[in-house]
Amino acid sequence: MALQHPDGGGFEFTRRLRSVSDRDARRMHESFVAPALAFDGDEMGDRLLFPLEMTWFYGEPVYESLGAAERIKLNRLTFCQSYLSTAVAEAATNVLNYEAALSALTYDDADAGEYMAREVVEETTHIQSFLIVIRKVLAHYGLTLEELRATNVSLPLATRYTQAHSVLGWVLGDLNFYYFTRFAMNVNQKTVERCTIDEPDMHPDVREILRHHAIDEARHMQMSRGTGKVALERMRARWMRNLACIGYARFAARLYIGRHRRDGSLQAGTRIRTLMLCGVEEPRAREAYRQWRDRVNQPDDPPLVQSARLYYVKQNFAYIDELDVSDSIRSYMKRAISATYGDVIRAEREGGLRPLELGELRR
Numbered sequence: 167m168a169l170q171h172p173d174g175g176g177f178e179f180t181r182r183l184r185s186v187s188d189r190d191a192r193r194m195h196e197s198f199v200a201p202a203l204a205f206d207g208d209e210m211g212d213r214l215l216f217p218l219e220m221t222w223f224y225g226e227p228v229y230e231s232l233g234a235a236e237r238i239k240l241n242r243l244t245f246c247q248s249y250l251s252t253a254v255a256e257a258a259t260n261v262l263n264y265e266a267a268l269s270a271l272t273y274d275d276a277d278a279g280e281y282m283a284r285e286v287v288e289e290t291t292h293i294q295s296f297l298i299v300i301r302k303v304l305a306h307y308g309l310t311l312e313e314l315r316a317t318n319v320s321l322p323l324a325t326r327y328t329q330a331h332s333v334l335g336w337v338l339g340d341l342n343f344y345y346f347t348r349f350a351m352n353v354n355q356k357t358v359e360r361c362t363i364d365e366p367d368m369h370p371d372v373r374e375i376l377r378h379h380a381i382d383e384a385r386h387m388q389m390s391r392g393t394g395k396v397a398l399e400r401m402r403a404r405w406m407r408n409l410a411c412i413g414y415a416r417f418a419a420r421l422y423i424g425r426h427r428r429d430g431s432l433q434a435g436t437r438i439r440t441l442m443l444c445g446v447e448e449p450r451a452r453e454a455y456r457q458w459r460d461r462v463n464q465p466d467d468p469p470l471v472q473s474a475r476l477y478y479v480k481q482n483f484a485y486i487d488e489l490d491v492s493d494s495i496r497s498y499m500k501r502a503i504s505a506t507y508g509d510v511i512r513a514e515r516e517g518g519l520r521p522l523e524l525g526e527l528r529r
Contacts, residue, residue, distance in 0.1 A: 179392040180278045183385055193529065194288065197378035198295035205371040207302035212238065213369035215245035215303065217361045219468035220424075222437050226463055228446060228454035236444045242303050243440050245362075245372075247318055249296045250311075252355065256289040258324040259348065262331055263289075266341045285389070288382055295375050309443070317439035320432040342397040346410050349394050350418035352387035353481045356380060357423060357474050360524050381527050391485060398489060411495050415502035418482050424471045425459050426506050434459070467509070473522040476510040479503060 221241040223229045229237065263286050270279030301311055315321065331344040359380045363373050401407045420428065434455055441451040457463055467475065486499045504511055513519040 180275075180281045180389070183281060183389055194291045197529070198291050198375055199298070201371045201374040202295040202298035205299050205302055205369070207304075207306035210242075210303075210306065210369055212367070214238070214365055214367045215242045215369055215372050216248065217358075217365045217470055218367070219470040220244070220358065220361060220474070222440060223454060223458055225468060226454060226458050228441065228450065228458075232444060232446075239307060240441070240444045242307075243314075243443055246300045246303055246314055247436060247440055248358070250300055250314060250318055251321065251324075253293045253296045253300075254321050254324045255327075255351065256293055258328040259351075260286045260289050261328050262335075262341060262344050265332065265335065266345070269340075281389075285386060288386075292379055292382070299372060299375065317436060317443060319435040319439070320430075323432060340400070342401055343410055343413070345390070345393040345397040346401075347394075347414045347417055349387065349390040349485055350414065350421055350482060352383055352390045353478055353485075354421045354423065356383045356387055357478050357481075357522070359383060361470055361474050361522070377527060378529070381529060384527070391488075394485070395488060395490075398491075407491065408495055411489070411491055411499055412502075415486075415499035419503045419506045421478075422506070423475045423478050424467050425461070427459060428506055429459055466513070469520065472510050472513060472519055475507055476514055476519055477522040477524075479507045479510060 218224065218241065221229070221237075222244045223240065229240070232240065263282050267279045267282035267286070270276065270282060272279075297311070300314070304310060304314055331341065334343055335341045359376055362368065363377045363380060365373075398407055398410060401410060420426075422429065422433070438448070438451045438455045441454060442448055446454065466472065482503055483500055486496055489496070491499075510519060
């Protein structure tokens with residue numbers, strides 16, 4: 167179920183990505199597992215694990231009412247919830263990547279298939295390092311991974327995502343829809359991660375893991391951009407290409423950085439229950455979430471969150487501009503994303519938003 171094509175063309179860019187991956191693969195334990203094992207959950211001091219301004223409920227009355235220790239705990243639990251979700255999402259993409267690798271090795275471009283399989287190995291190492299750190303942080307607070315999973319009620323969304331694309335792939339005989347839409351997930355992850363590693367009070371061991379993860383995600387984002395365009399080209403019917411574009415726009419619009427009024431009940435439940443782990447009673451946590459989501463107390467996001475949201479929009483718009491689609495479909499895609507990110511689009515237009523500046527990362 168790869169991006170099937172009889173001559174195997176369109177994948178030349180994977181040769182370059184593979185050459186970089188070959189170099190990086192020899193250092194995966196050093197880059198990810200070693201700093202995770204070195205991390206000591208009982209020696210964190212006042213170090214953060216997530217950008218301060220991206221801490222859930224940052225700047226809200228409920229946040230200000232917490233003591234200093236509870237604020238740091240909320241920051242660290244935001245990290246744990248975010249990277250538990252990331253680990254689950256990476257496991258979900260591994261399922262689909264390996265289905266694509268199987269088909270590419272059998273029917274299509276064997277070199278591209280081999281690189282797809284390499285990404286599975288990389289994602290597996292990421293998952294391992296995230297879980298090591300998460301378990302250590304939770305142990306520091308007397309919590310277990312099972313207790314954290316019970317609060318993260320949004321985790322099953324990854325399973326549904328995998329099942330939907332697998333079924334669609336078997337029906338159509340390829341994974342074109344998956345490869346066309348996964349770019350948005352890579353952009354979302356890269357954006358938050360770059361903000362995280364630039365946080366001045368970040369724990370050094372966690373910063374090192376996430377720095378290397380950001381490097382891998384940047385390459386995976388290039389893979390998604392390239393395969394996405396190939397996938398769209400291989401959808402022969404116009405109605406199928408248009409449907410894929412509509413699906414991409416709606417999917418990208420629902421991936422949030424910060425808060426969205428369209429957050430579903432699962433996302434809301436995860437944030438509410440995380441706040442409860444910091445000692446906030448459920449009724450107050452639910453009301454705090456409603457006020458945070460609806461921008462009652464903070465109409466505008468903190469500056470870092472605004473910049474990250476704008477970066478996410480611009481990356482998606484640049485991808486859309488590269489697609490071979492009609493002007494009407496391109497306009498629809500941008501409108502759909504703007505509907506949930508209109509706050510930062512307006513802020514930039516009014517000149518009140520600083521861009522997110524990301525320097526180049528190297529190993």
